[in-house]
Amino acid sequence: MYRSHNCGELRSSHIKREATLSGWVQKTRDKGFVIWVDLRDRYGITQLIFDEERSSGDLLEKARSLGREFVIQVTGTVIERASKNKNIPTGDIELLVSELQVLNEALLPPFTIEDRTDGGEDIRMKYRYLDIRRNPVKDKLIFRHKVAMEVRKHLSNQGFIEIETPYLIKSTPEGARDFVVPSRMNEGQFYALPQSPQTFKQLLMVGGMDRYFQIVKCFRDEDLRADRQPEFTQIDCEMAFVEQEDILNAFEGLTKHLLKEINGVDTGDFPRMTYDEAMERFGNDKPDIRFGMEFGELNAQAQHRDFNVFNTAELVVGIAVPDGASYTRKELDALVDWVRRPQVGAKGMVYVKCNPDGSYKSTVDKFYKQEDLAQWAKTTGAKPGDLICVLSGDIHATRAQLSALRMEMAARLGLRKPNEFAPLWVLDFPLLERDEETGNYHAMHHPFTSPKPGQLELLETDPGAVRANAYDLVLNGNEIGGGSIRIHDKETQATMFKHLGFTPAEARAQFGFLMDAFQYGAPPHGGIAFGLDRLVAILGGQETIRDFIAFPKNNSGRDVMIDAPAPLDETQLKELNLRLDIKA
Incomplete structure (x- = not known):
């Protein structure tokens, strides 16, 4: 019998009982007169103890020879742990080892097998069987x-x-x-x-x-x-x-x-x-509806002025970014650069700050009056303190570009909450x-x-x-x-x-x-x-x-x-x- 219990199973109710465990050596701590070993399997970790008073010299030396990820089998008595660890289910007990058998030695792993590892993705993919031992995987x-x-x-x-x-x-x-x-x-x-x-x-x-x-x-x-x-x-x-x-x-x-x-x-x-509604409101056929920022089509309000970029576009469309009016010029320039990236493909972006006092400041103020921008705010649902981001061009491409921007802004604002x-x-x-x-x-x-x-x-x-x-x-x-x-x-x-x-x-x-x-x-x-x-x-x-x-x-x-x-x-x-x- 390789084990009577797994490494996440023993509790205070098992104190004074004998148990046999098998697993991998997570780490060892040698204080000279006492050695602790953390033994791990997929169920958890149990602390093992070897000490000069209760363990033979041979057993202590054998414990000192253990390396990380050695596969071992131990038998011993469950005892109360002097320094309890409330962070793990087995933290009230430890196993006073009377027998130790090395089932298989192990090379030093190429990365630390712990929740926070020092291994990059490439090395962990190469040694995936080791990565699987880590709790996150x-x-x-x-x-x-x-x-x-x-x-x-x-x-x-x-x-x-x-x-x-x-x-x-x-x-x-x-x-x-x-x-x-x-x-x-x-x-x-x-x-x-x-x-x-x-x-x-x-x-x-x-x-x-x-x-x-x-x-x-x-x-x-x-x-x-x-x-x-x-x-x-x-x-x-x-x-x-x-x-x-x-x-x-x-x-x-x-x-x-x-x-x-x-x-x-x-x-x-x-x-x-419907598919058509999803495309009109969100720009794609799999919209994330955990948050707003729905599209507002602005052709009627933005075209037939002197701004030729909008006049020649099939679609002029915008979203209202919550609290975006506080963005600095540097942050807004970076946002324009973001939509111009090849992965998004927009030629540029017009933005309107909806100031807390009810006024508007935009990159196209020379072409549009305050009343025009107020209509943009109404169509996009923008409130004082928000930022209106507007893209234009071919219908399908523009919707896809604004959809990408919508998702990016939601991620930056923490609106894509994984527990919702x-x-x-x-x-x-x-x-x-x-x-x-x-x-x-x-x-x-x-x-x-x-x-x-x-x-x-x-x-x-x-x-x-x-x-x-x-x-x-x-x-x-x-x-x-x-x-x-x-x-x-x-x-x-x-x-x-x-x-x-x-x-x-x-x-x-x-x-x-x-x-x-x-x-x-x-x-x-x-x-x-x-x-x-x-x-x-x-x-x-x-x-x-x-x-x-x-x-x-x-x-x-x-x-x-x-x-x-x-x-x-x-x-x-x-x-x-x-x-x-x-x-x-």
Whole structure:
């Protein structure tokens, strides 16, 4: 028996009892006549004591030889601790060791394995198995487990069945690039790793499994960000014989359950907003509604004056920054520089100080009267003491730029509080998006999304006006889930493929299996997929997902710990019928 208790378990009630513990040496303190050792496992830390009065000389010497991260087993008697530590649950006791066995020695770690470490991100990624021993990472992985278990419990209680779908599938166009896997047995042919189990879960609906879910790995070969990995985990769900309202109610229920069980937060009914409204009020389709600073469109008040920058713009729009009138000229110049950065892309910014006395001071005073600026304040909701920030230009670009500024100012002002949760449904997305370069349309979600009822005919006359029977769930300015009511008949699906530029032969080659299935009685169905990595991070009070993943990739898509991806040797390449022509 390696242990009778874990290192976070012993309390005052165990005093005078014998216990056996195993774990890693956190640190040692040698006072000559007494040695203390902090022993750690994932449950906590227990202090061990060796002293000259009660321990043999051999045992003391053995204790002195212990290094950081040695794996040891000890047996001893639980005693009351003379100097108690109220900061840890085991702080009232210590273990007077009578037996010590070194199970494995350890090299000195490349960084300190403590909550506050001296290791940078690169070195901790390389030695991720050591980083996991630290509480900040360990606790996040345990937190992820807790969220996943609550998901499974809630969905199972609602009649959902967890079903696994294949990882080796056929490459289909779903927006991002596929990771492909060569087939040794079928020369020149390739599997793809799934970007999602989309078509399989639709086939499960055809198969009569009317409530499906799966916590599943998905893969996309795309550029990375702090909240994106090449392999990620979805809570993938589908329901048959449902309309949009059924889906919203079911998964609003799941989200409320998680907020309550994980964070102790009760929420009312989630607000709803159309895609068009979200873009007009906040400049993006996943607005953070924990704070205000809503957009105020100023075309009517700002154009048709002598300021040509506004006159030639498609959109003039502003936000009111709370208490921003106190900003110095240096701070305001820095803010203008911030919006001009390539990551934001604005050409400049007009600002108006709303002075406490009710007057206004702006960078365009020569063009606008006080009454004009008062109208700007009214439209943006600015109060005395606030700062109005105004951008102009192309509609889509300007909204995106002002949205970035809004989020930046909220972060600076401390308005994005991680312990506050503001869920939101965004509905009625465009079904199709036009590629500005080619003029062709592509699906905004995926090609299986159904148009809103009564809008199918618009595909022939005005495809850009068609709204999708689709919905996204937003939490604190992050999309945590998205889905739609699906097309469930062959003719409608064929029409959709046609408008996406597929010839009948191409549609048949790519998705013939799905269209065939629809001929055998496909029920009306719809679903949603949550990004588990992002959901867990937000529930955990963060937006960066990496620490909530056991073995994440870096920003180049590499696993620096195992050095992947890596070349194949010639034998493997030959078996897979692959040949690499690398030019010098």
